[in-house]
Amino acid sequence: MxxxxxxxxxxxxxxxxxxxxxxxxxxxxxxxxxxxxNTFDKNTKYSVRGIDISHHNPILNWIEVKNEGVSFAYIKATEGITHDDRNYPYNYKLAKENGVRIGSYHFYNFGVSGREQAKHFIKVATCEPGDLLPAIDVEHSPANPYSKDTLFVRSVIKELKILENELYEYYGHHPIIYTNLDCYKLYINKQFPDNPIWISSLNKEPGDDIENWVIWQFSHKGELTSLDGDVDLNYFRYTIDRISEICLP
Missing domain, CATH: 1.20.5 (Single alpha-helices involved in coiled-coils or other helix-helix interfaces)
Structure with a gap:
């Protein structure tokens, strides 16, 4: 036993x-x-590195950011029809002074007039020749509920098209649309064939099913030695000599 x-x-x-x-x-x-x-892999086939930031990040030391090989950055300017990002003017100015290619983005609020949101962005954002195309951020959040209700989805798309068209009419170029895989399927796919797509696909390279993608956001918890805290990391799909294709003339 x-x-x-x-x-x-x-x-x-x-x-x-x-x-x-x-x-x-x-x-x-x-x-x-x-x-x-969560870091820029030097062995990747993508060589053009970028970040995107908002007031959730501090005002960056852009000299150090540039020295870490960051070539471009999108900075949040506005949200909805009333919110201005408090760090936007400072980060925009400093990034520009230190040679980082800059773009400005608007966080789209569901259920709010697309025309009024466009007016808000145009009033606040600085979009100069040579800057990256303005971008519209389309994603679910506490302010943007998730629903597969047909009428709701149609209303989101309708106002988004109005917002997109207002920016197109003002800047003369279709804005980039930022979104993730779920929102792409719900609101973007087949609806915005002329817009470059900035796709969030964490840890997974975008496939050919994402039409017109030009920027890949691959991490929400990126690490830069020049920055305390997390930052979103991105790659431009092509080589640096083609980045002018997504810039204002």
Whole structure:
């Protein structure tokens, strides 16, 4: 009986030890995967690096950001019809002075007039020749509820088209549309064939099913040595000599 009990205890110990090793190995694997995804991989086929920021980030030291190989940045300017990003004018000015290509974006609020949102962005944002095309951020949030209700989805698309058209008429170029995979399927796919797409696809390279994508946001928890806290990381799809294709003339 004692021998039988000892064998059972040994089997239990081996089983538990094996499980611990497996869990530790899996944990290390996902840690390494995420840590690589949260930095700019120098071996990637994408060489043009970018970030996007809002008031959730501090005012950056743009000299150091530039020295880390960041070529472009999108900065939040406005949201809805009343919100101005408090850090926008400072980050825009400093980034421009230090040679980082800059674009301004508007966070689209569902259920709010697209025409009024366009007026708000045009009034606040600085969009000069050579800047990246203005961008519209389309995603779910506490202010933008998720719903598959047909009438709701149609209303989101309708006002978004009005906003897009107002910016097109004012700047003479179709704005870039930022979105994630879920919102792309709900609101963007087949609805905005003329707009360059800035797609958020965390840890997964966009496929050909995302038409017209030009910027890939691959991390929400990026790491830069010049910045405390997380930052969104992006790649431009093409080489630096083609970035003028998504810039204002």
């Amino acid at each position: 004692r021998k039988k009990k000892s064998k059972q205890q040994l089997k239990s110990v081996i089983c538990i030890t094996t499980l611990i090793v497996v869990f530790l190995s899996l944990g290390y694997y996902f840690y390494k995967k995420n840590s690589i995804a």
